[in-house]
Amino acid sequence: MIEEYEFGRIIIQGKVYTSDVIVHKNGVEEGWWRKEGHKVCMDDIKRVIDLNPEIVVFGTGAYGRVKVEDNVIEYLKKKGIDVYALETKEAIKLFESLLKQGKNVVLAAHLTC
Numbered sequence: 001m002i003e004e005y006e007f008g009r010i011i012i013q014g015k016v017y018t019s020d021v022i023v024h025k026n027g028v029e030e031g032w033w034r035k036e037g038h039k040v041c042m043d044d045i046k047r048v049i050d051l052n053p054e055i056v057v058f059g060t061g062a063y064g065r066v067k068v069e070d071n072v073i074e075y076l077k078k079k080g081i082d083v084y085a086l087e088t089k090e091a092i093k094l095f096e097s098l099l100k101q102g103k104n105v106v107l108a109a110h111l112t113c
Contacts, residue, residue: 001099002092007062008112010092023107024051025099032108040068040108042075049079051106056081057095059088059109066110 002023004011009018012028020032034044040058048056056076060066068085076083084094088109095107 020110038066053104053106055105056083057091057107058085059091061110061113065113
């Protein structure tokens, strides 16, 4: 599904995206906006929750600058959702692997820092 990633740019199913994305088995949603650019808070995961994933993988940027707040992780885990927060390159690898295993996984990825 994800063909290529480099700082600030990702190619998914032949289309180039240059803003943060939410990726799931049924497609891509571009322009994933966070209330505080380098933090993921509860307001930032509404769409992720709407997708009813069993696993959420956060891509924290090329250098891991995005921080997922503890209350977000706790909330997702209480809902029975596994959570991973990795630098975006590694997050993409995990997402692809889980997708190939048939898991209902969502990737929320920051493409730059």
